[in-house]
Amino acid sequence: MTSPDRHTRIMKAAAATFARLGYRRTSMDSIARAAEMSRPALYQYFANKEAIFREMTRWLLDRNVAAAETAATEAARPIDALLDAVLALHTPGPHGAEHFFELIDEVQQRAGDLWAQHEKRFLDAIQAATGHDEKTAIVLFYGAKGISLAPYGLEERRAHLRHLANLTLST
Secondary structure, eight states: OOHHHHHHHHHHHHHHHHOOOOOOOOOOOHHHHHTTTTTHHHHHOOOHHHHHHHHHHHHHHHHHHHHHHHHHHHSSHHHHHHHHHHHHTTTTOSSSSHHHHHHHHHHHHHHHHHHHHHHHHHHHHHHHHHOOOOHHHHHHHHHHHHHHHHHSSSSHHHHHHHHHHHHTTOO
């Protein structure tokens, strides 16, 4: 197995394990088992759980932005694809909903710099897609973030995102 393949396998295993167990209950051993490797082999790649968590965060956020940028280039209305990616990132998946908010807190504490870089990339992508200034991008991004966390069904939140974009971009 090549190094990139192993990295991807470790990142997928880490993401699944942190989602299932939360940060505190996840161990190097549980990640190694999920990645189908020994714990000593995992330590050859990462010094500790925090190092894996930071790299997993970077890996997931990079994938999220890259997918959003690709979807935006293919969409009839690029802003909708970008806001859908914000929604996807802030919506708990079927495995790990109980630890979702705990993991958001852990990202802020342990990888806040990576999160800030991610938000900057998203703001730049929104500006490029809409042709509007940074303030408009900020309203759209953080508005989408808030809507994403609202207690509505997925389709209702999508409808709210479209409404936010229509209101913001029509002025």
